[in-house]
Structure formats: structure tokens, C-alpha cells
Amino acid sequence: MHDPVTxxxxxxxxxxxxxxxxxxxxxQWLAGHPAVAARVMADKSLSDLLRVGCVAPEVPPTRLxxxxxxxxxxxxQLLLRLVRRGVQRGLAACLLIAVGWGLNAMSPGFTAxxxxxxxxxxxxxxxxxxxxxxxxxxxxxxxxxxxxxxEVAHLASADPDIPVPLPSPQGRGWQLLGARLAPWxxxxxxxxxxxxxxxxxxxxxxxxxxxxxxxxxxxxVPQVVGIDGRPVVYWRxxxxxxxxxxxxxxxxxxxxxxxxxxxxxxxxMGPAGAxx
Amino acid sequence: xxxxxxxxxxxxxxxxxxxxxxxxxxxDLVQESLVRALAGASTWQPGANLRTWLLSIVHNTCVSxxxxxxxxxxxxxxxxxxxxxxxxxxxxxxxxxxHQVMGALLRxxxxxxxxxxxxxxxxxxxxxxxxxxxxxxxxxMSRLSRAREQLRQQLAAAPPIPASRRPHLTVxx
Numbered sequence: 057m058h059d060p061v062t063x064x065x066x067x068x069x070x071x072x073x074x075x076x077x078x079x080x081x082x083x084q085w086l087a088g089h090p091a092v093a094a095r096v097m098a099d100k101s102l103s104d105l106l107r108v109g110c111v112a113p114e115v116p117p118t119r120l121x122x123x124x125x126x127x128x129x130x131x132x133q134l135l136l137r138l139v140r141r142g143v144q145r146g147l148a149a150c151l152l153i154a155v156g157w158g159l160n161a162m163s164p165g166f167t168a169x170x171x172x173x174x175x176x177x178x179x180x181x182x183x184x185x186x187x188x189x190x191x192x193x194x195x196x197x198x199x200x201x202x203x204x205x206x207e208v209a210h211l212a213s214a215d216p217d218i219p220v221p222l223p224s225p226q227g228r229g230w231q232l233l234g235a236r237l238a239p240w241x242x243x244x245x246x247x248x249x250x251x252x253x254x255x256x257x258x259x260x261x262x263x264x265x266x267x268x269x270x271x272x273x274x275x276x277v278p279q280v281v282g283i284d285g286r287p288v289v290y291w292r293x294x295x296x297x298x299x300x301x302x303x304x305x306x307x308x309x310x311x312x313x314x315x316x317x318x319x320x321x322x323x324x325m326g327p328a329g330a331x332x
Numbered sequence: 333x334x335x336x337x338x339x340x341x342x343x344x345x346x347x348x349x350x351x352x353x354x355x356x357x358x359x360d361l362v363q364e365s366l367v368r369a370l371a372g373a374s375t376w377q378p379g380a381n382l383r384t385w386l387l388s389i390v391h392n393t394c395v396s397x398x399x400x401x402x403x404x405x406x407x408x409x410x411x412x413x414x415x416x417x418x419x420x421x422x423x424x425x426x427x428x429x430x431h432q433v434m435g436a437l438l439r440x441x442x443x444x445x446x447x448x449x450x451x452x453x454x455x456x457x458x459x460x461x462x463x464x465x466x467x468x469x470x471x472x473m474s475r476l477s478r479a480r481e482q483l484r485q486q487l488a489a490a491p492p493i494p495a496s497r498r499p500h501l502t503v504x505x
Contacts, residue, residue: 103452109430112345113355126366133373134335
């Protein structure tokens with residue numbers, strides 16, 4: 057009778073990857089080959105020791121934060137993908153609750169005015185990321201020209217002849233710092249920087265998103281979420297989507313978003329609409 | 333099941349460590365892999381094994397030039413400060429042996445230490461390992477067998493733990 061046990065069998069036995077019948081065959085064979093059995097048992101012991109010895113390294117807290125933020129972004133992307141794919145109705149329902157719960161837990165101060173349980177849209181996530189990048193690169197302090205706004209509005213549009221409508225903050229004390237193009241999943245976004253009289257920033261992230269699903273009434277109402285510890289207010293208007301964030305207070309962001317959203321809605325409904 | 337990236341970070345860090353043999357560069361690799369995962373989020377199929385998907389991105393990021401851009405072996409000792417030789421008397425003999433085995437693992441060549449780690453530490457199935465590393469199933473098994481042989485040789489060549497650093501054993505009745 058030929059020897060039925062191979063080296064691959066022994067490897068799989070060490071790694072616990074044999075089914076029970078095959079495992080029994082190997083053990084029976086090992087009983088008759090004590091030298092090989094000793095080596096196999098030694099290898100199993102080494103695997104056990106590796107599990108004890110291989111621990112994740114200690115990472116400085118500053119680096120942990122960066123990794124954690126990336127992980128959070130990826131998680132939101134995948135959650136969104138789940139929703140988009142509509143894998144299961146029940147799963148989607150759980151997801152909405154989980155996202156809403158998670159966001160509320162993460163940012164206790166950031167409660168959405170209407171519907172915190174909505175999944176964060178990609179453009180809002182990208183707005184937060186673009187803002188962090190701008191802060192890191194000190195974009196507001198250098199490299200912005202206030203006369204670039206109109207050009208950026210045209211460049212961010214799918215049709216360069218029709219610029220992306222860009223709302224402006226109302227009231228005194230606002231200074232337009234400038235605008236630039238920022239990448240997002242579907243192309244280029246217009247990122248416009250304003251500074252209030254206290255020196256705090258309000259940054260508008262405006263995109264044309266014609267490929268998105270048909271807007272729902274709720275989309276027209278600004279929603280507030282906390283992304284990476286900062287409030288982001290977002291809403292849609294037709295083929296356009298907006299997200300505002302910055303170093304100004306959450307209240308200022310919400311007031312600006314409510315004003316801008318209602319102004320763009322009035323404009324969309326008739327010629328009597330005023331500017332934002 | 334809802335994707336939970338953060339719960340997989342320890343596994344990603346362990347794998348990145350074994351690939352890079354350096355704690356700092358391991359974190360760089362994890363971050364770079366997450367950036368690439370963000371860019372390729374559409375390749376993840378809902379319902380697919382998230383850990384395998386993430387580990388394969390770490391693997392591909394490492395072998396696709398990222399490693400060549402980094403300096404090799406910046407500090408083996410930095411990764412496991414007491415891997416090769418414990419600096420303080422450990423409390424358990426298993427811990428001492430584990431460090432010794434881990435040190436030996438880190439001295440194995442590329443392709444050996446990472447595959448052994450995926451099988452022995454992460455407990456991935458051979459099919460999952462094949463998916464992570466992009467190699468046929470048969471290659472996984474032959475590499476594992478060879479890696480174990482190399483690990484045994486490394487340990488046989490390693491100096492024994494000095495008597496002064498051996499743990500004190502207590503007889504428990």
C-alpha cells in the first residue's frame with residue numbers, strides 16, 4: 057500500500073486546515089512515523105509561539121490619529137457603497153441606524169436638524185478632506201486669488217458655459233479669500249474660502265453631480281454631520297451639491313447653509329428668487 | 333455584515349510589520365494602503381471578506397514599488413526591541429521563546445516570513461492567503477513548507493538564551 061500522506065498534508069495539518077477525516081488519516085500516519093511526528097508537533101508549537109510573539113507595534117498617538125481618520129473615511133466609503141448597491145433592504149435599514157448612531161456618538165454636539173441617520177454622501181466626505189488638506193497646506197494664507205472664483209465656477213461645471221452656482225455669506229465682515237479646484241470622486245469641485253471678522257474660515261465645496269440619484273425633498277434641507285471632529289453641513293439643489301465646513305462655529309455654518317439652500321430653492325422655483 | 337475597518341487595523345499593522353520589519357514604515361505602509369483602498373473602494377464587493385481585501389491591498393502596496401522607495405531594514409531592533417534577545421527578564425518562558433521565534437521569523441527572507449505570518453498568526457485559509465498574495469494555492473503550500481524549514485534552521489542557528497536571562501521557574505504543586 058502506498059503512502060497516502062504528503063508534505064502538503066502535513067503543512068495543512070500544522071495549520072489546522074484539514075477536514076476531520078483527513079486529519080484522522082494524517083494522525084494515524086504520524087503515529088507510525090515518530091520522527092516526522094516530532095517535527096510536526098514542533099512546527100505546531102512554533103506557530104503557537106508566533107501568535108504570542110507577533111503583536112502590533114506601539115504607534116505614536118499623532119500617527120494613530122492620521123491612520124484612524126483614513127480608516128474612518130474608508131469605512132464611510134464602503135458603507136456608502138453598501139447602500140448604493142442596495143445589498144439588502146434590512147441591511148440598509150440597519151446601516152442607516154448605525155451611521156446615524158455612530159455619527160451622533162462620535163460628535164455629540166453635531167446633531168442634524170432633520171435627519172442625522174442619512175449616510176454621509178461622498179461629496180460631503182470629500183469636502184471635509186479637501187478642507188483638511190487646505191488647512192495642512194495653509195491654502196487660505198497663500199496661493200488664493202479672489203478673482204479666480206468665477207473661473208473656478210466654470211471649470212468645476214460639466215458644461216463650462218454654465219458655471220456652478222456659488223452662494224456667498226450674507227452680512228458684514230465677510231472677506232472673500234479666493235477659490236480653487238479640488239478633486240472629488242466625480243471630477244473637480246469648486247472650493248471657495250471666506251473669512252469672517254474674527255478670522256475664522258468658512259469653506260464652500262460645490263460640485264455638479266448629475267449622475268446622482270433623483271433628489272428627494274429631504275436633500276434640499278441642509279444636514280449636519282461631524283466628520284473627523286468638524287461639522288459639515290450639506291444639501292443638494294438640482295444637479296448641484298454643496299457642503300460647507302470651516303473653523304467658524306456650527307451655528308454659523310447652519311445659518312449660512314439654510315440661507316443659501318432656501319435662496320437657491322427660490323431661484324429654482326421662479327424668477328422672483330433673490331440671491332443667497 | 334457592516335464593514336468595520338478599525339477592527340482590522342491590528343491585523344494590517346502586524347502584516348505590515350512583518351513585511352517591512354520596521355514599526356514606522358509599517359504604519360506608513362498601513363496608511364498608504366488605506367489611501368489606495370479609498371481610491372479603489374469600488375473594487376470591494378459587499379459581502380466579500382473585508383480582511384482579505386485589506387490585507388491584499390497592504391501586500392500589493394508593499395510589493396508594487398512602495399518598498400523599493402523606502403530604505404530597507406532601517407531598524408530591526410526598533411520593531412521588536414527585545415525580539416532577538418530579551419533585555420529584561422521575562423516572567424514566562426513562553427514569552428522568551430516567543431520573542432526568540434519572532435526574531436527568527438523576521439530574519440527569514442521576503443516571501444517566507446509574510447506567508448508564515450498569514451497562516452500561523454492571522455489564521456487565514458490557504459485560499460485566502462492565495463488571494464492576498466495573488467499566487468496559486470499550490471504555491472502557498474510549497475512556500476509555507478519551505479518557510480517552516482527555514483524557520484527551523486534559523487532557530488537551530490540562533491544562540492541559546494543566556495542563563496542570566498532565562499526566566500525563573502517555580503514549581504507549582
